[in-house]
Amino acid sequence: MGAFLDKPKTEKYNSHGEGNGLRYGLSSMQGWRVEMEDAHTAVLGLPAPGMTDWSFFAVYDGHAGSKVANYCSKHLLEHIITASLGAGNTQSSQSGSDVSNPPAPVPPAVEAVKAGIRTGFLKIDEHMRSFSDLRNGMDRSGSTAVGILLSPDHFFFINCGDSRAVLYRNSQVCFSTLDHKPCNPRERERIQNAGGSVMIQRVNGSLAVSRALGDYDYKCVDGKGPTEQLVSPEPEVFVMVRAPEQDQFVILACDGIWDVMSNEELCEFVKSRLEVCDDLEKVCNEVVDTCLHKGSRDNMSVVLVCLPNAPKVSEEAVRKDTELNNYLESQVEEMLSRPGEEGFPDLVTVMRNLSTDSGMPPLPPGGGLASKRSVIEAVYNRLNPYREEDGVSISIYNKWVFCLSLPIYRR
Template sequence: MGAFLDKPKTEKHNAHGAGNGVRYGLSSMQGWRVEMEDAHTAVVGIPRGLDDWSFFAVYDGHAGSRVANYCSSHLLEHITDNEDFRATETPGSALEPTIENVKSGIRTGFLKIDEYMRNFADLRNGMDRSGSTAVAVLLSPGHVYFINCGDSRAVLYRSGQVCFSTQDHKPSNPREKERIQNAGGSVMIQRVNGSLAVSRALGDYDYKCVDGKGPTEQLVSPEPEVYEIVRADEDEFIILACDGIWDVMSNEELCEFVKYRLELADDLEKVCNSVVDTCLHKGSRDNMSIVLVCFQNAPKVSEEAIKKDAVLDKHLESRVEEIMTNAGEEGMPDLAHVMRILAAESIPHLPPGGGLAAKRSVIEEVYNRLNPHRESDGDPTGTEENSAHGKLVEALREVRINHRGNYHELLQEML
C-alpha cells in the first residue's frame, strides 16, 4: 500500500500558460506519500510544423519516479517523431497527419518509449522497478485525442455536463483480466498477481517478461487506448488527474467543483490548488496532480457566485464562533470535533463536489484565531492517523479506495 509520512507535505508545484485558444493551469502535491512520484507535461505548440497543436499529460509513477519523469520529458517526441504519425509528410512539407495517422502514431510512440526505457541499465538489471500510468490529451485545431494507459483519468466538460471520460485500466476489468490470465498471471485482491493495482502502464518490466507474448499481451501492457472527439464551441474544459484525485471525487463531482471555482476566480493555478487541497481534506493519501485546460467557453467569474460564496463563508465563521463560545465546561473543542459538528448540520450552498472539505481553510482560520494556544497534533486534516485507532481507520480507507466496496469478493480471494 506504500509508506506514509506522519504529516502531509502540502507544498505545491504550479505552472500555467496559454496559446492556441486555450489556457491551462496545473498543481501537484506530494501529500502523505513518502516520495513524490507524479510528473506532468504541458506543451502549447508542437515542433515540426504543428504550431497550432497542444499536448498535456499527467503521469502517476509507482515504485519510484524514474519512468514518470522520463516520460514527462520524452513521450511527446516518441509520439510525433515516429513514421506512423508522420506518414502523410512529403519531402519539403509538413502536412497535418490524418486521424488514423495520429491514433496509430500515439500507439507506436507508447510502445517505442516503453521498449527504449527497458534498455536503461537500472531498469534492465532490476535496481529500479518503477512504472507509470499516463493520461494525456493531444489537441489539434479540429479534434481532441484522449490517450490513456493506466488508472489516471481525463474528462471533457461540455455544455454543462461531463461529455466524455477515459476508462481506467484495472486488473479486474474483464478484458484486462483475460489478457493477464492468458499471460499466465492471476488477479488477486484486484491486483496483478496480488501486487500491482493497474493493468496497463509504462515501465513495470517485472510484469513484461513472458516468453512468446508480444508487448501488448504481457501481464501489464504499455498499449494506450486512444479516442478522438471532434471539438465543439460548447467545450468548456478538460481535466487530467491521477488517481489520488479520483479516489475521493467522481467525474461529476470534480467537474462541478472546478466549475464552481472558475466562477470565483480566473486564476487556473489557484483553481487547481483548491482541488488538491480539497482532496487532501476529503481523505486522499496519495500524490495528487491535476492539469486543467480551459477553452474559450469555460465558465467565467460571476459576481453572483462571489456574493453567494461570501455569505457561506460568513455563516461558517459565525457557526465556528458559536461552537467554540458554547463549549462550556467541556473545554475548548479540537478542530476535528468542530468539523464533525458542522458535518452533521444541513448547511446550504456548500461547494458542489467539494462539500465542507472545500471550506476547511475558512473554518481552520477562525478556529486558530479563537484558539491561539492550541496544541498542534501534526495532522492538518483533523483526523487521528497517528493513533492506533487512526492507523486502523486508514487501513480500512485504503481497502475502500482500492477495492471500491467489493468486500465479499475481496474476502473470498483472501481466504
C-alpha cells in the same frame, strides 16, 4: 509503495499557461506518501512542422519509484510526434516540389496520429527497458499515463493505466477515459493468457493496474509480444471532434484525485470554482486540498485545460461564496467564544457542531465542507490558544476524514 508519512507534505507545484485558444493550470502535491512519484507535461504549440497550433497535456502516476514517470514526462511527446509525422515526412520529400517555394507544412491525418500515439508508447517503453537500472532490476518503477492531444479540430484522449481524463461539455460530463484494472474482463483475459492471475484485484496479487509504462518484471513472458504481456504499455486512444460552442474544460488527474471524487463531483466542483475565480492554478490547488481533506492518501496531480466556452466568473456566484465563507467564519467564532463544560472545543467538535447547522448556505457541489476546511481552520487557528504549530496530526486528520464522510459534509 504503500508507506506513508506521519504528516502530509502539502507544498504544491504549480504552473499555468495560455495559447492556441486554451488556458491551463496544474497543481501537484506529495500528500501522505513518502515520495512524490507523479509527473506531468504541458505543452502549448508542438515543436513540429504543421503542429504549432496543437497542444499536449499529460499526467503520469508513478509507482515503486519516480524514474519512469519523470522520463516519460520529458520524452513521451517527442516519441509520439516522431511516429505521427513519419508518413507526412515521406510525402513532403516527394519530387516535383518547388524548392524555392516549399508548400506549407501539413499536419498529420487523424489515423496517422492515432497510430503515432500507439507507436510512441511502445517505442518509449522499449527504449526505457535498455536503462541499466531498469534492466537489472535495481529500479522496478512503472507509471500510468493519461493525456490529451488537441488539434484545432479534434481531441485525442490517451490512456494507459488508471489515471483518468474527462471532458466537460454542455455543463455535463461528456466523456471519460476507461481505467485499466486487472479485474476488467478484457484485461484479465490477457493476463491469464500470459500465464498470470488476478488476485485481490491485482496482477499476480501485486500490481493494481493492468497497463503501464515500465514495470518490466511483468513484461518478460517468452513468446508474447509487448501488448500481450501481463502488463501492457499499449494506450487506448479515443478521438472526438471538437465542439467549440459546447466544450468547456478537460480535467486530467491521477487516481489520488479520483479515489475520493467521482467524474461528476470533480467537474461540478471545478465548474463552481471557475464561477468565483479565474486563476486556474488556484482552482487546481482547491481541488488538491479538497481531495486531501476528503481522505486521499496518495500523491495528487491535476491538470485543468479550459476551452473558450469555459465557465466565467459570475458576480452572483462570488457573492454567494463570500456569504458562505462569512457564515462559516462567524459560526466558528461564536463556538469558540463560549467554551463548553469540557473547555476549549477541538476542531472535530467544531465540525460536528457545524454539521447540525440547518441554516448553513449551500456548500460547493462535489466539494462539500471539505472544500471549506481552509476557511474554517484559519478562524479556528486564529482563535485557538492551544494551537499546535507543527501541523495536523494523524489522529486529528483521521477524525476529520470521519466527519467529512458524514452526509452533511457532502452536500
